[in-house]
Amino acid sequence: MSLTAKDKSVVKAFWGKVSGKADVVGAEALGRMLTAYPQTKTYFSHWADLSPGSDPVKKHGSTIMGAIGNAVGVIDDLVGGLSALSDLHAFKLRVDPGNFKILSHNILVTLAIHFPRDFTPEVHIAVDKFLAALSAALADKYR
């Protein structure tokens, strides 16, 4: 399900609105994922506090959203642009790629909460496709 020119321009335009709140959105999406999908907590056993709004969750949410923002910038070549991150996830973190879908869902929920008027069905489909393409690029080196 490749990204059309329209998908890319919708994502870029919407991300222009999101980027000001990126830290908040990232932290909240991660907190929601850890709360609603407790199996994902297994990847963060090294954190003292996994509750929504905790320091490690806020910091890591910010890291993730920063990377997603960068991905918007390399949207024309996600596999190439995310190559180093794919190496990281494939060989060091070894996050089961099924979890990318789970985090994506929680990002969509968070976007719907913070941008109820802008997150129209048309924006939803473009962002969903983008996150799926991003997830595939992240899993590119897994095997």
Add this chain to the structure above:
Amino acid sequence: MVEWTDAEKSTISAVWGRVDINEVGPLALGRVLIVYPWTQRYFGSFGDVSTPAAIMGNPKVAAHGKVVCGALDNAVKNMGNILATYKSLSETHANKLFVDPDNFRVLADVLTIVIAAKFGASFTPEIQATWQKFMKVVVAAMGSRYF
């Protein structure tokens, strides 16, 4: 057997109590047909679903959205017995409508997003977790008669 704490039961009822089926049903089903266009395969008789505007303005989509959400009402009212409550609905979807059961999960996720957009920050992570547990049980019950 699904175990619900009293807190979970009251959270689910409280969320559902704030949902206007006549508004949310059409919004959720319409959004599924737009975001996952292959789901349109089940709605050949619904007329024009060629654009997002056509889908959101289509009276048959709206009517069916209300029917689907109405069925959820049954689950909320029979939380201790969702599997039995949905037995014949599951059989109908499996053997007469031939609906891929993955679509139940898709609709549940989109419904959650529509509810989140309506409720805003009051749809806290904890409330989302409980709501999604309920959705998971409903989805499993809807898929339970597929052999």
